[in-house]
Amino acid sequence: MNHLRTRAVHAGQKPDPASGAIATPISQTSAFAYGTLENGAAIFAGEADGYRYSRFANPTVKALEDKIADLEGAETAVAFSSGTAAVSSVVLSQLSPGDEIVFLGPLYGGTESLFNAFDGRFGIRVVDAAERGLEASLSPATRLIWVETLTNPTLHLHDLTAVTALARARGITTVADNTFCSPYLTRPLEHGIDLVMHSMTKYLGGHGDSTGGVLAGAERLIAPVRATGMGHVGGNLAPHEAFLILRGVKTLPLRMAAHCAGAAEVAAFLSSHPAVAATHYPGLASHPQHALARRQMEGGYGGIVSFELARGTRRAAAALLDNLKLFTQAVSLGDVDSLACHPASTTHSFISPEARARSGIGEGLIRLSVGIEHPQDLIADLREALAASAAAE
Ligand SMILES: Cc1ncc(COP(=O)(O)O)c(C=O)c1O
Structure with a gap:
């Protein structure tokens, strides 16, 4: 098998048979001509290959699905209009009233809030394993972890590996x-995980x-999730978005290497700064799970760095964030541009203050998504903003 870097470029794509176009054409169409009634009936019955309607499948989207399946080492993949549409489609297709979903928090706030919404309205029980540990949280009703x-x-x-066991x-x-x-x-399927999900909005x-x-x-x-996600949720990815993401994935390995190298430098800087009480980055030897990170991650430790200000107040966080110049204050992550946010008031504002406290998301916590700019420029930006934050008191 070729290296990931080669597969990121080639998997799922071949020159368009009609025109020879190398870049996957954007099949900007809602429906597909199937020619005869007999052929249409066969496609709808699943007895013949062929596209029928873009909500169910589309060639540009299919090229992206094939590329992601290849990179994750999966048999198949299904794309959605957002990461959240993927989460809802899994829940709606896998769970019935009375079933339980156990999650290992902390999670992205939107996912946790989605689970809580299902918990209250459709009789699905949602269990946070943080309260009693994973094994004690499982019951005969548990369908999903x-x-x-x-x-x-x-x-x-x-x-x-322990979770899947x-x-x-x-x-x-x-x-x-x-x-x-x-x-x-990380490729979770290699560790025994059944389904791997991404917000493709990110890396x-x-x-x-x-x-x-x-x-x-x-x-x-995947088949039941696709049936629910496309047939009932209508969560299909648009062909133009698929084209943009396909183009992005080609450079994923190059970008990830730059993100990881930049984040490692930023984390080292923050971890020795007197205004910073704690730096969370799995590549730091001080990270409580550095040994697990070395086993489970390959090629680096990611592009996200979170840190807690010694003065852990919203005021101190605002003074820091409002003075950053290269980091844009915004949610989302994984972009080539560096981004910074205050999770307690943004991404995790949807969950209860108790859940935030349990997950260690305090008012002084800042999350950085380190882009591909030169790390020394990012560090200079952080140094000045930390100084401005100190002077603001
Ligand atoms: C870890 C994680 N999962 C899922 C999502 C949701 O993805 P989307 O915003 O594409 O719906 C996000 C969004 O920030 C995320 O960070």
Whole structure:
């Protein structure tokens, strides 16, 4: 098998048979001509190959799905209009009233709030394993275990092999949100996870210009999610977005290498700065799970760095963030541009203050998405903003 860097360029793509175009054409169409009634009936019955309607499948989207399936080592993949559409489609297709989903928090706030919405309205029980530990949280009603390969925003890791051992013994499906790592750093299926999910809005797209989601795994697991996600949720990815993300994925390995190198330098700087109480980055030897990160991650430790200001107040956080010049204050992550945000008031404002406290998301916590700019310029920006924050008191 070719290296990931080669597959990122070539997988899922071949020159367009009609025109010879090397870049995958944008199939900007809602429906597809099937010619005869007989052929239409065969396509609808699943007895003949062919496209029928872009909500169900589209050639540009299919090229992207094939590329992601290849990079994650999966049999197949299905793309969605956003990461959140992928999450809802999994929940709606896998769970019935009375079933439980156990998650290993902290999670991206939007995912946790989505789970809580289902918990209240559709009789699905949502269990946060942080309260009693994973094994004690599982019950005969548990259908799904949800985990993030690097948690948002505190950069905690879960041992995927240990999680899957517990799940497999009980016939529970495991889903890993691999958004923060991308297949460049971690491929959850290699650790026994059943389904891998991404917000493609982040590293896979990589340029902050599109939203998308994807789920990869075995056909028997993906087929029902596709049926619900496209047939009932209508969460299909648009062909133009698929084209942009396809283009982004080609440079994923190059970008990830730059993100990781930059984040490592930024983390080293922050961890020795007197105004910083703690720096969360799995590449630091001081990270409590550095040994697990070395085993589970490959080629680096990611592009996200979170840190806690010694003066852990919202005022101190605002003074820092408002004085950054190269880092743009915004949510999202994984873009070539560096971004900075205050999770307690943005990405994690949807969850309760108690859940935030349990997850270590305080008022002084800042999350950086380190872009591909020169790390020394980013460090200079942070140094000045930290000084301005100190002077603001
Ligand atoms: C880890 C993680 N999962 C899922 C999502 C949701 O993805 P989207 O915004 O594409 O719906 C996000 C968004 O920030 C995220 O950070």
